[in-house]
Amino acid sequence: MSRIGKKIIAVPAAATVTIDGQTVTVKGPKGQLSWTVIDLISVKLENGEITLAPVDESTRAKSMWGLSRTLIANMVHGVTEGFEQVLELVGVGYRAALKGNDLSLQLGFSHEIDVVPPAGVTFAVPKQTEIRISGSDKQAVGEIAAKIRRIRPPEPYKGKGVRYAGEKVRRKEGKKK
Structure with missing residues (x-):
């Protein structure tokens, strides 16, 4: 289990997150960033929190889980604080x-x-x-x-x-x- 991947990403009030299929788009006061998550990872937005989970137990899905979470967290941080x-x-x-x-x-x-x-x-x-x-x-x-x-x-x-x-x-x- 990925320790980093399990962490929840809290979305601040200044940022808006939209998930269209596997594409995550984050808008904030400092700009807009978007990234397409690999198909092995599922992304959910509930109550202003983003959670990620692997679709299966493959090694590639486990390795991409923490990376995907970190990249999305960096996008949220970048559009709000820079x-x-x-x-x-x-x-x-x-x-x-x-x-x-x-x-x-x-x-x-x-x-x-x-x-x-x-x-x-x-x-x-x-x-x-x-x-x-x-x-x-x-x-x-x-x-x-x-x-x-x-x-x-x-x-x-x-x-x-x-x-x-x-x-x-x-x-x-x-x-x-």
């Missing part, structure tokens, strides 16, 4: 700026790097060395944050690069004479 990822720029001359909705990065290359946000994701730059990525889709927010970090990942000798807020970079000792 998700945010914070990146830090560490290095001399490393800075970020907004050009309209696009993000312009100077990361020690000979040119600026412009990043276009995907649909439903917004960038904010409170400081030149801090980037805030927010949106209602957890996967889209995490994916664009990973793509930005991949441009210049933190290096182990000086610690320069793009890192997640609070990320610890394991430092190495340099050359000795």
